[in-house]
Amino acid sequence: MRIACPFCGERELGEFTYLGDAKPQRPAADAGADAVYDYVYLRDNIAGVMDENWYHGGGCRAWLKVTRNTLTHEISAVEPAAGAGAAKVGA
Amino acid sequence: MKYSIFSLARAALSGHKNWKPTWRDAAPKDRYDVIIIGGGGHGLATAWFLASEFGIKNVAVLEKGWIGSGNAGRNTTIIRSNYGLPGNTGFYELSMKLWERMEQDLNYNAMVSQRGVINLYHSDAQRDAYARRGNTMRINGIDAELLDQAALRKMMPFLNFDHARFPVQGGLLQRRGGTARHDAVVWGYAHAASELGVDIIQNCEVTGFTRDANGRVTGVETSRGRIGAGKVGMAVAGSSSRVAAMAGLRLPIESHVLQAFVSEAIKPLLPNVMTFGAGHFYVSQSDKGGLVFGGDIDGYNSYAQRGNLPVMEDVCEGGMALIPMIGRVRLLRQWGGIMDMSMDGTPIIDKSPIDGLYLNAGWCYGGFKATPGSGFVFAHLLARDEPHKEAALFRLDRFQRGAMIDEKGQGAQPNLH
Numbered sequence: 272m273r274i275a276c277p278f279c280g281e282r283e284l285g286e287f288t289y290l291g292d293a294k295p296q297r298p299a300a301d302a303g304a305d306a307v308y309d310y311v312y313l314r315d316n317i318a319g320v321m322d323e324n325w326y327h328g329g330g331c332r333a334w335l336k337v338t339r340n341t342l343t344h345e346i347s348a349v350e351p352a353a354g355a356g357a358a359k360v361g362a
Numbered sequence: 363m364k365y366s367i368f369s370l371a372r373a374a375l376s377g378h379k380n381w382k383p384t385w386r387d388a389a390p391k392d393r394y395d396v397i398i399i400g401g402g403g404h405g406l407a408t409a410w411f412l413a414s415e416f417g418i419k420n421v422a423v424l425e426k427g428w429i430g431s432g433n434a435g436r437n438t439t440i441i442r443s444n445y446g447l448p449g450n451t452g453f454y455e456l457s458m459k460l461w462e463r464m465e466q467d468l469n470y471n472a473m474v475s476q477r478g479v480i481n482l483y484h485s486d487a488q489r490d491a492y493a494r495r496g497n498t499m500r501i502n503g504i505d506a507e508l509l510d511q512a513a514l515r516k517m518m519p520f521l522n523f524d525h526a527r528f529p530v531q532g533g534l535l536q537r538r539g540g541t542a543r544h545d546a547v548v549w550g551y552a553h554a555a556s557e558l559g560v561d562i563i564q565n566c567e568v569t570g571f572t573r574d575a576n577g578r579v580t581g582v583e584t585s586r587g588r589i590g591a592g593k594v595g596m597a598v599a600g601s602s603s604r605v606a607a608m609a610g611l612r613l614p615i616e617s618h619v620l621q622a623f624v625s626e627a628i629k630p631l632l633p634n635v636m637t638f639g640a641g642h643f644y645v646s647q648s649d650k651g652g653l654v655f656g657g658d659i660d661g662y663n664s665y666a667q668r669g670n671l672p673v674m675e676d677v678c679e680g681g682m683a684l685i686p687m688i689g690r691v692r693l694l695r696q697w698g699g700i701m702d703m704s705m706d707g708t709p710i711i712d713k714s715p716i717d718g719l720y721l722n723a724g725w726c727y728g729g730f731k732a733t734p735g736s737g738f739v740f741a742h743l744l745a746r747d748e749p750h751k752e753a754a755l756f757r758l759d760r761f762q763r764g765a766m767i768d769e770k771g772q773g774a775q776p777n778l779h
Contacts, residue, residue, distance in 0.1 A: 284671070289662040293777075318604055318665045
């Protein structure tokens with residue numbers, strides 16, 4: 272698997288770190304325990320095409336949204352996703 | 363058929379031409395008391411324990427491919443019970459005790475080999491952590507020995523003891539740990555379950571659940587037609603989310619790929635199972651002579667049953683750091699299995715929120731060693747509707763209650779467990 276970084280070009284997988292499904296969004300602070308449980312723990316775990324957050328730590332250090340098929344590892348789109356990691360981990 | 367030295371001798375005298383299939387390839391009936399989805403080690407073990415321990419013999423095991431074609435055939439065959447957290451410690455020891463009597467129970471040679479499992483340590487801090495884990499095991503009646511470097515040098519003089527960064531200082535040994543022949547475990551449970559009347563139905567993929575007006579699961583839709591059931595148990599680790607989704611459930615699980623490797627066969631070298639403590643590398647030697655080894659999961663969601671090169675390189679580097687002489691050995695083959703990575707690294711064995719549907723899921727990369735224990739406690743849950751005491755903490759709602767069993771302390775990031 273190689274990922275075509277929009278800033279660096281096609282690079283080998285070892286340069287990237289995986290965060291996971293890009294779909295879960297951090298709920299509002301007053302959203303309640305069930306919404307937080309859903310966000311932190313539950314996953315669609317898609318068998319097929321999925322949007323994911325990857326971090327290009329071995330290159331430009333940008334967060335990327337990668338559209339990838341989990342059945343074949345085929346990547347159909349890569350776009351910048353500034354702040355994706357911060358949104359996910361609440362940093 | 364009962365296997366013994368006499369049955370072997372009789373078959374040998376007739377040129378081994380009269381062996382019968384060891385289990386019965388069944389066609390589906392209209393209805394069963396219990397249907398188990400998944401004909402791997404866990405599913406077949408569950409069926410056998412239902413029939414042999416809990417008196418429920420009207421049972422079917424549904425397998426979408428052939429039995430043992432999933433993760434039961436894609437592991438590194440290691441058995442051990444060296445866990446440190448409440449919930450895990452007792453459960454894996456229950457499983458180890460069942461490994462020790464499995465071949466007699468099943469009348470099947472599963473090549474259970476208690477050759478010992480050694481976790482190597484490379485620093486004072488790691489030694490202290492392993493000493494603590496060993497103490498936890500011994501308090502719970504499990505064997506554990508902390509070995510120093512001198513003891514290890516006698517056992518395995520070829521280790522890279524004086525590595526500049528990661529010197530091998532010693533190891534935590536569980537002598538009762540070891541390996542078992544993975545296919546024979548599947549065939550053994552299939553053999554024994556089939557003898558007790560369990561229907562093993564292959565090429566039968568579950569495509570949906572049938573429900574009654576109250577939402578209770580009443581059976582399954584399959585590629586071989588509709589089959590009714592009193593209760594349905596899922597033992598499909600790797601695909602748990604996909605099957606659960608057919609019932610409208612979302613699980614705290616991601617599917618990830620774990621690779622494993624076998625080298626060409628060499629003369630006897632490794633006396634036991636060994637894990638490198640400074641990287642992720644574990645290895646044993648099969649009875650055919652190949653080194654069987656593995657390391658980390660690849661780290662991204664996957665259902666592809668194959669991995670990528672960076673992890674392969676990392677695993678091989680770990681092997682070279684620990685046993686430099688294996689650099690001359692050629693890699694024979696490599697494969698990937700799909701792991702149910704749960705959010706705390708620990709399995710889920712519980713009733714689902716849907717009446718009549720039971721979960722056995724989230725085994726991460728530790729499912730093989732759990733095979734007999736998992737079958738026993740899942741059969742207990744299915745038969746009695748209450749968890750076995752050694753699996754009472756493996757609940758689906760533990761994430762909501764803050765009662766995770768996180769052996770590695772990584773939090774809800776499955777690719778780090």
